[in-house]
Amino acid sequence: MSDIHAYERAETAPGEAGFGDYVQLLKPRVMSLVVFTAMVGLLVAPVHLHPVEAFAAILFIALGAGASGALNMWWDADIDAVMRRTRSRPIPAGRVRPGEALGLGLALSGISVVMLGLATNLLAGGLLAFTIFFYAVVYTMGLKRWTPQNIVIGGAAGAFPPMIGWVAATGQIGLEAVLMFLVIFIWTPPHFWALALFVKSDYQNAGVPMLTVTHGRRVTRNHVLAYSVLLAPIPVWAALTSIGGPLSLAVALVLDAIFLVGAWRIFRRDEVQAEADGYRVEKSFFGFSILYLFLTFGAFLAEAALRPWGLGGW
Template sequence: MSDTSAYQRATATPYEPGFGDYVQLLKPRVMSLVVFTALVGLLVAPVSLHPVVAFTAILFIALGAGASGALNMWWDADIDAVMKRTAKRPIPAGKVQAGEALAVGLGLSGISVVMLGLATNLLAAGLLAFTIFFYAVVYSMWLKRSTPQNIVIGGAAGAFPPMIGWVCATGSVSVEAFLMFALIFMWTPPHFWALALFMKEDYHAAGVPMLTVTHGRKATRAHILAYTILLVPVALGAAATQIGGPLTLAVAVVLNAGFVLGAVRLWRRDEVMAQADNYAAEKAFFRFSLLYLFLHFAAFLAEAALKSAGLGGW
């Protein structure tokens, strides 16, 4: 019995999708990260938006992220059915039909872009439209299945939200917006390659050319270390701008020291060690990478709050 036929039978099974199934189609965990980073980009900008406008902007950025998730699930339904990590997603599980996912993705894309443009400005709407296109077409349809650099280039899609939030408030792109973008862009490869270290078989079974599949785990560990080191000046540079300050710099120093030490630890490990403890260090590094990004952006937000009270900033 082939995985393809199992997927076809699952999607042909009669099922009345509920609200929760459609919510899962939008990748809510990814959406939460998008909302948080976009909100930080908006709030640390030097121009303040009316609370209603700010809420509206974040709402439609979130819908745009959800649209990207739905389009990604529509296109990737065949490989999602093969991978254990994704087999329970709405389409391979037979809860939402592929055509419905496509309609939801396209509909939310149009609504989010148009409404963001009306609520804020055309540059923000254009960036959101490009982000959806980049994730759904450039990453999902092209890069993901064609090159081991998929997550490196494709990481741009997840890096745009803070820049979009900044542009919603200011109407322009600045060094600060670019560095917030660069922070996520450079963080994405070590974050996802750490996941790929202990999920290699999933990607191999699905035919996705992740670096662990095409070059092996040893090369992937070296790439994680290289990108983690390259991430350090980006994080410190962001802390040195107008959105940073002493608190942000201190957080950046501590987090990046921990991130580099974790990457060195992974680089020194071999497969015998990793298999012996069921990839414990790799899983710990992956979890820490999530905390790393959250705390960096939380520090930007805290610095802005201190600055408004006359206590923070440079």
């Protein structure tokens, strides 16, 4: 972390960052995914919260995600400065001091956990606290720089929000919550490894042990296919539970088919072919993976929305 000292001498005086710089620390794009999946987890649950409680629950789950994002930026400031994708973040760009990011992250962590616990139940608050700890300490401070399995285990942090939403409504962890967790957990590795295949130089320069760096690109392609095969049955299984129905089953089957074809095409290619067309297949698989997650959870939400008219669900 010695590189951080360089940022402390950057041109921004203490406390002179703009409001938007602090918002950037919370990783708003990640927060938007957290808001969506937590909202789905909360709305598909069989117990319905008062709208004010539901709004507060989603807000504090998102705030907790933002807090862990700020802690991540504080710890990773040195490697963020090296990677092209992250070097304009507030700390490496010198707009926010590392200590400010740490303070903001810790304060928002405390506020979000306590408020979620008070607004809904203690289990939900405890799960949010565990998620922040898992992302900031286990993933960011531990796994990310030590093992090429960083994405696999670290993906759990991003998988918790729908489970927390479900627990906020019901007060307990059900099978449906576990399946929603598993969808994101197993989806994360092929999603990020596809990204790593076409932004290889960034991770190499930063010294982050991505699978592409430690085990090579052939192994990474094999892993993308293996995890895609593992992922396929999970949304189908979820579609057969109380949160699913014919619509979500059809969506899961179609999405799985497209996802598996994409993973198979990545598996079949070598680097010569990929470089020849500018990693077109990998980029298209990465883009579709985002759509895959959005539509999978969107289908569960649609089932819940159609239920009052007797259309959704089994």
